[in-house]
Amino acid sequence: EVQLVESGGGLVQPGGSLRLSCAASGFTFSSxxxxxxxxxxxxxxxxxxxxxxxxxxxxxxxxxxxxxxxxRDNAKNTLYLQMNSLRAEDTAVYYCGRAPLVTAIHNWxxxxxxxx
Amino acid sequence: xxxxxxPASVSGSPGQSITISCTGTSSDVGGYDxxxxxxxxxxxxxxxxxxxxSNRPSGVSNRFSGSKSGNTASLTISGxxxxxxxxxxxxxxxxxxxxxxGTGTEVIVx
Numbered sequence: 075e076v077q078l079v080e081s082g083g084g085l086v087q088p089g090g091s092l093r094l095s096c097a098a099s100g101f102t103f104s105s106x107x108x109x110x111x112x113x114x115x116x117x118x119x120x121x122x123x124x125x126x127x128x129x130x131x132x133x134x135x136x137x138x139x140x141x142x143x144x145x146r147d148n149a150k151n152t153l154y155l156q157m158n159s160l161r162a163e164d165t166a167v168y169y170c171g172r173a174p175l176v177t178a179i180h181n182w183x184x185x186x187x188x189x190x
Numbered sequence: 191x192x193x194x195x196x197p198a199s200v201s202g203s204p205g206q207s208i209t210i211s212c213t214g215t216s217s218d219v220g221g222y223d224x225x226x227x228x229x230x231x232x233x234x235x236x237x238x239x240x241x242x243x244s245n246r247p248s249g250v251s252n253r254f255s256g257s258k259s260g261n262t263a264s265l266t267i268s269g270x271x272x273x274x275x276x277x278x279x280x281x282x283x284x285x286x287x288x289x290x291x292g293t294g295t296e297v298i299v300x
Contacts (some may be wrong), residue, residue, distance in 0.1 A: 109289070111236075118193070118294040119228070119279050120238065132288045136191055169235060177283055178226035178241035186233060 076100040076181040078170050079186075083186030090160050090190075094103075095182055096153040098126030104128075104148040107173040110155050112166035120166075123155065124173070160190045194280055194292035199297035207268040210295045212280030213261060215281060218290055220261035224283035227256060227265045231276045239278075240265060267297070275299045 080171040082094040097110070110122040125132045132144050143156040153170050167187050172181035195213040198291065200209040211221065219225055221263075223243045228236040238247050240256035253268045261283075267274055280292035 082287075091222040111291075118277075119230075119281075120193075121281075121289040121291055124289065135288065163241040175241065177222075177224040178238060178239070178281065179228075179236075180238050180247065181238070 076172060078172060078181060078183035079102060080168065080170050080186035081089070081095070081189045083168065084099070085189045086131075086160055088190055089160060091156070091158045092160065092188060094155040094157065094168055094170075094186060096155075098153065098172070100149045101172065101174075101181075103146075103151040105154045107176055108144075108146060108153045109171040109179055110153075110171055111169045111171055111179070111182075113162075113169070114163075114166040117166075123152070157188070160188075162190050164188060167188050191284070191286070191288060191290050192267055192297055194274075194282060194290055196278075196280060196292040196295045198293075199296040202267075202270045203300045206271065206296065207266060208270060208276055210265045210267075210297070212261075212265070212282075212292045214261040214282055215289070217286075218282040218284040219258065219263050221285055222275055222283050223228075223258065225256070225258060225263040226281045227254075228279045228281065229246060229276050230279065234284050236279065257292075270299055272299050 167185040227240040
């Protein structure tokens with residue numbers, strides 16, 4: 075069974091930093107692209123970032139480019155999101171997602187709340 | 191990266207069929223057959239319902255179907271059931287090597 079478990083969320087001051095983690099199990103982590111998606115309280119889903127299976131390719135939403143960095147450790151089956159220069163508008167539940175076919179997110183974690 | 195346009199809400203009675211539209215541009219929905227749909231119940235993580243326009247993952251009811259014409263994709267729910275009441279989001283790959291969600295649609299079962 076595919077499992078994705080996010081951690082690292084919490085309360086941070088504006089301008090501060092936070093690193094989210096997503097522990098993966100139940101599939102071959104090193105084979106799949108991974109994504110981060112966020113959802114502000116009472117709002118819709120917003121795509122944040124994605125990374126290729128080998129970690130060499132990454133893309134970001136305009137709103138986080140230059141402030142957030144996605145990375146992965148395939149030996150530890152873990153996905154990361156380093157968030158710097160945090161703003162109030164970054165407050166959201168952050169979900170990690172697995173994309174085995176590149177084009178869609180097939181599995182989601184339960185989310186971790188970041189409050190700025 | 192403007193969000194794809196969806197109706198705010200769609201309603202129907204049990205047993206009826208409803209259709210949710212998702213309108214983008216030739217740089218996203220119209221340019222690729224990479225549209226997917228997600229169901230989200232309150233306080234829960236999203237769930238994939240349709241991928242690559244019209245494919246259903248295993249375990250998803252065949253009451254859910256997807257299609258696309260030009261810059262607009264659609265999700266149809268037939269035989270509407272109370273458990274279908276949720277928020278639904280479309281999602282598309284874009285020409286800028288990124289992805290974009292729709293604005294979201296609340297499905298109300300009357």
